[in-house]
Structures are given as structure tokens and as C-alpha cells.
Amino acid sequence: MSWAFLVAGSHCDISYVRDLFKRRMVGVPHSTACALCRERRIKCDQAKPQCSQCRKYRRPCPGYTRSFRFQDERPALERRHRSSRSPTSSAVSSESYRRDAELLAHNSTIATMEQVQPQVSPSADEHCEIKQQQRLAFTVFINNAFPISHAYNNFRETNYPNFADYITSMFDQSVCLDISAYSVCLVFRNRTGVEASLLNKGRNAYIHALQALQQALRTEHISNKADIIGASILLFIYEMRLPSEHHGGWASHCDGVAALMKEMGAQNFTHGFARSCYIFFRGFLIAYAFHKAQPCFLEEDQWQQLAERFRVEDSQKPGISRMFVDVTERIFMELVKCPRYVYEAQSHRSTQNSQQALVLYSRILCTKNNLGILVAQLKDLISIYQPANTASAPEFLLNGAVDALHLLNTLVQKLIMTPIPPIRVYSGLARLLDNKYIVQDARCLDRLCCSMGMLGTRLLIES
Numbered sequence: 001m002s003w004a005f006l007v008a009g010s011h012c013d014i015s016y017v018r019d020l021f022k023r024r025m026v027g028v029p030h031s032t033a034c035a036l037c038r039e040r041r042i043k044c045d046q047a048k049p050q051c052s053q054c055r056k057y058r059r060p061c062p063g064y065t066r067s068f069r070f071q072d073e074r075p076a077l078e079r080r081h082r083s084s085r086s087p088t089s090s091a092v093s094s095e096s097y098r099r100d101a102e103l104l105a106h107n108s109t110i111a112t113m114e115q116v117q118p119q120v121s122p123s124a125d126e127h128c129e130i131k132q133q134q135r136l137a138f139t140v141f142i143n144n145a146f147p148i149s150h151a152y153n154n155f156r157e158t159n160y161p162n163f164a165d166y167i168t169s170m171f172d173q174s175v176c177l178d179i180s181a182y183s184v185c186l187v188f189r190n191r192t193g194v195e196a197s198l199l200n201k202g203r204n205a206y207i208h209a210l211q212a213l214q215q216a217l218r219t220e221h222i223s224n225k226a227d228i229i230g231a232s233i234l235l236f237i238y239e240m241r242l243p244s245e246h247h248g249g250w251a252s253h254c255d256g257v258a259a260l261m262k263e264m265g266a267q268n269f270t271h272g273f274a275r276s277c278y279i280f281f282r283g284f285l286i287a288y289a290f291h292k293a294q295p296c297f298l299e300e301d302q303w304q305q306l307a308e309r310f311r312v313e314d315s316q317k318p319g320i321s322r323m324f325v326d327v328t329e330r331i332f333m334e335l336v337k338c339p340r341y342v343y344e345a346q347s348h349r350s351t352q353n354s355q356q357a358l359v360l361y362s363r364i365l366c367t368k369n370n371l372g373i374l375v376a377q378l379k380d381l382i383s384i385y386q387p388a389n390t391a392s393a394p395e396f397l398l399n400g401a402v403d404a405l406h407l408l409n410t411l412v413q414k415l416i417m418t419p420i421p422p423i424r425v426y427s428g429l430a431r432l433l434d435n436k437y438i439v440q441d442a443r444c445l446d447r448l449c450c451s452m453g454m455l456g457t458r459l460l461i462e463s
Contacts, residue, residue, distance in 0.1 A: 035062040096259070135168040137185045144191040145184075145237065145442040149449045152393035153279055155319035156310075163276040167230060174227045176216040179209040180234035187241050191442050194242065206238055225260050226274040232256045233281050240438050240445060250433075254288045257281060258297060266302035270309065278306070280449070282332070287453030289339035290427040293346065299336045307333050323385055324378070324394050331374045331401050334367050335452050338404055341367070342425050342459070345411055349420040361415045368408045375401050393450040400451025403428075403458075410459045428456030 033044035034051050036059060044051045046064060054061035142150050142164045154162055161169055170177050183205035186198050194202070209231065216228050232253045239250035261269070261278070269278045282298060289296035297303065311329035315322055341364050348357045378398050386392050407425070414421055428448055431437075437444045448455050 032064060034064050134171050134181070138164060138168050138181055141181075141185045141188040144188050146446045146449065147443070148391060148393050148396070148446050149280070152321055152450070155317055155321045156279060156314050157276060160272050160276075163230070163273075163280045166273045166276060167234075170227070174224075174231075176209070176212040176231040177227050177234075179205060179212050180231040180238075183209050184234050184238050184241075187238060188442055192440060194439065199242070202238070202242065206235065209235055209238075225264055226268075226272065226277060229257055229260050229277045229281075230273060232260070233277060236284070237445065240433070241442065242439070243433065251288070251291075254284065258285060258288075262297060266306040269306060279310075282336075283449045283451065283453040284429070285453070286336055286339065287427050287429040287448060287457070290342065290425045290453070290457055291429050293339075293343060293425065295340035295343050296336050299340060304333055304336075320385055321393075324381055327374055327377050327381060328394070328397060331371065331378065331397060332452050334371050334374065335401065335404055335454055337367055338407065338454075341408070341411060342423065345415060345420070345423050348415070349423060352419050354418065357415050357420060361412055364408050364412050364415070368405060368412070371401055371405055371408070375405065396447050396450035396455060397452060400454030400457075403451075403456065404454045407457060407459045424460045426458045426460050428454065431456045 032046055034046070034054065037044035037051060037053050040053075042053060044053055047055075050061035150162070150164060156162075157165075160166070167177055167181050172178065183202055186202035186205055187194050189195065189198060213228065213231055213235065216224065216231070236250050236253035236257070239253060243250060257277075264274065269275050285298055286296050298307075307329050311326055314329075315325040317325075341360065344360050345357075348360060375398065378394060378401065382392075382394050382398065386394060411423070414423060428451070432444050432448065
């Protein structure tokens with residue numbers, strides 16, 4: 001199986017992805033019976049993991065794979081995609097995210113897809129070896145892309161696996177997560193640059209992951225939505241490394257994560273994998289809110305209460321990192337308000353309502369003062385608990401909070417001007433993409449993550 005190449009460095013193929021995905025690929029089969037029952041022309045009850053006929057004759061059941069016919073659905077998909085966009089709605093439903101995933105899959109479709117052939121399931125020993133290879137490969141991805149945030153937040157996961165461990169533990173249980181993990185492992189095998197030999201392999205895996213995501217989104221069970229969120233996060237990371245030609249894939253995945261989180265509600269992110277996804281991705285949601293010039297939904301009361309809950313819980317956990325939890329969560333609860341401030345400032349600029357601008361001015365000053373106090377506290381903690389000249393999550397959070405202070409300071413200065421000048425934010429996320437920094441160094445994502453999405457974010461005053 002092809003996880004081995006990620007560990008041993010041998011040439012890879014997409015047989016692993018096909019083997020995972022073939023059971024759930026959407027196509028036009030002539031029969032749904034297993035391959036052996038079709039060959040023998042006998043009735044198949046389609047039981048899993050083995051049909052009753054194969055069990056009866058003690059034959060290994062080859063599964064229910066057939067070759068598939070693919071047809072051009074682009075016109076219909078584009079019509080549905082356009083119709084799902086309402087100019088008066090800012091929220092994105094999971095249904096519209098599924099349509100986005102379909103359109104992404106179509107726009108990324110390779111010219112031909114290899115025919116899937118029935119295979120005998122691997123033995124128990126082979127399965128253990130594959131799982132070990134998967135864990136090692138995913139560890140390489142984490143070490144290349146998110147070494148600091150992963151190590152820093154590890155203490156938070158006390159009663160369940162962390163973000164990375166959960167994904168590797170779900171091998172052969174969640175097709176959507178499995179193939180998404182495989183796609184990022186391909187393109188993050190090296191910290192700097194992507195091997196040319198892996199570009200097509202990564203794109204093929206990404207296409208299969210999008211199709212698996214479409215299938216998962218159709219189930220609509222609350223129990224598996226955390227897995228879908230995790231897969232969407234991985235596909236977002238893939239797109240940040242290798243953007244699609246239309247450059248909208250990463251944004252669609254961000255919208256999808258936000259839509260699913262809103263549907264689930266903050267109460268479902270208090271534990272387990274959903275909690276790990278929230279901790280891992282919340283900084284990117286702030287960065288994306290700046291990029292869209294829209295408020296971030298994590299500023300709502302239910303999500304602020306969730307951050308407050310984590311502040312109390314995680315500050316009681318063992319490990320030196322707990323010393324930073326109180327100030328980290330308090331800084332996050334202030335930073336998440338910043339996208340709304342910019343959004344409202346732009347609105348007041350269009351109406352030139354000086355009274356509302358002054359109210360906004362006072363709210364921004366309050367946040368600015370709170371952040372100033374928290375930044376001073378964080379500096380003190382870093383000087384006590386962090387070795388000098390060492391890159392750390394608190395250090396990047398400090399840099400992000402300082403960037404936020406500069407942004408807010410510029411914003412309040414412009415709000416008292418008459419008329420209010422045009423205002424635009426250049427997000428740290430946009431800076432990474434425009435300069436292709438993530439291809440050059442995968443750890444740029446880690447720094448943005450640790451800074452709660454603020455690192456490099458600037459307020460531009462347009463003439």
C-alpha cells in the first residue's frame with residue numbers, strides 16, 4: 001500500500017486512495033452485487049464486510065466495486081452553485097458547501113481515472129503495517145507544517161486523542177478523513193517546496209477526497225460532522241499549499257467549516273475531536289473573516305462562553321503550557337472582535353454617520369486597552385517561562401496581538417476623521433497566499449495559527 005512511500009521514500013501511486021474510496025465512489029454501476037457474485041451470476045445480499053454467499057462458500061469477498069462511467073455535469077453544477085448564492089444571506093449551509101465541493105471536484109478533475117479493480121482485503125499483519133505507515137506519514141506532515149502549535153496544544157487533550165492522533169486512529173474507519181490526510185501528506189512531505197513527482201499524486205488524492213467529502217455531507221448525521229470538519233480543515237491546508245487554478249478552493253473549505261460549526265453549535269465542541277478541531281482552526285477563522293471583510297461568528301456569546309470554559313478547564317491541567325492558558329484565551333476573546341470593528345468602520349464610512357462612528361470608537365478603545373494589558377502580561381510570562389530566542393506559540397501570539405494593537409490604533413485614528421477615509425484590511429492569510437510563502441516554507445501556516453490569525457494583518461488606508 002502506498003503509505004509506505006511517505007516513510008521509506010519509494011515511488012508512490014494512488015492505489016491506496018482508490019482502495020479506500022472505491023466502496024463509496026459515486027458513479028453509474030450496472031449491478032451492486034459483489035464482484036464474485038456477479039461473476040458467478042448468483043444473488044448477492046450485499047452484506048458487509050462480506051456477503052452471505054462468500055461466507056457460505058468460505059471465499060474472501062472482493063467487495064462491491066465496479067468500473068464507473070463519468071459524465072460532464074459542469075453546466076448543471078454551475079447552475080446549482082449560482083442559485084445557492086443568495087445576496088442577502090451571509091451564512092453558508094452544509095448543502096451549499098456540498099455543492100461547492102462538487103464544483104471543486106469537477107474543476108480539478110483529471111482527464112482520465114483509472115479503473116478500479118476488485119482486491120482482496122489486506123491481512124491483519126498488513127493492516128497493522130499500513131496503519132503504522134499512516135501514523136508515521138502524518139507525523140511527518142505535522143512536523144513539517146504545525147510543529148509548534150501541535151506541541152503547545154498537546155497538553156489540552158487529556159481524555160481523548162489530539163487532532164493528529166485522532167485522524168491516524170481513524171484509519172479505515174472514515175474514508176473522508178483518510179483520503180484528506182493522505183492528500184496533505186503527499187504535498188507536505190518536505191517543509192520547503194513540493195516534489196514535482198508528487199504534484200499529480202497529490203492532486204489525484206485531493207480529487208478523491210473532495211468526492212468522499214460530498215458523500216459524507218449527504219449523511220447529515222451530527223455524530224460524524226466533526227470528522228467532516230476535520231477533513232475540510234485538511235483540504236483547506238492542502239489548498240493553502242497548492243491552490244486550485246480558480247484560487248477559491250481554500251475559501252470554500254473555510255466556509256464549509258464555519259457552516260458546519262454553526263450547525264453543530266458551541267455546545268458540541270466541548271470535548272473530543274470537535275474540540276480539537278476548534279482549538280486547531282479558530283485562528284484561521286479569524287484570518288478568513290478579515291479576508292472576507294466580515295465579522296467572525298466566533299465572537300458570538302455561545303463561542304465566547306466556550307473559550308471562557310476552556311480558559312478555566314485548561315489552566316488546571318498539568319504542563320508548563322497551562323501557565324499561558326488564561327492570557328491566551330483572554331487575548332483570543334478580544335482578537336475575535338476585531339473583524340467586526342473593521343466591518344462596521346467600513347459601513348460607517350459609507351453612511352458617514354458620525355454618531356455611530358463614535359460609539360464604535362469607544363468599543364474599539366475598550367478592546368485596545370484590554371489587549372494592551374494582556375500583551376504586557378504575556379510578555380512577563382514569556383520572560384519567565386520561555387527560553388530566550390526560541391520560537392514558541394506564546395511568542396507568535398504576542399506578535400499577533402501587537403499587530404492587532406497597531407490595526408486598532410490606526411482604525412480609531414481614522415474613525416474620528418471627517419469624512420472617514422476608505423478602509424481595507426490586508427490579512428496575514430492573503431499575504432501568505434499572494435507571496436506563495438507556504439510553498440516556500442510550510443511552517444508559515446503554523447505561525448499564523450499560533451498568532452490566532454493576526455500575524456502580518458495590516459489596515460490599509462486607500463486614497
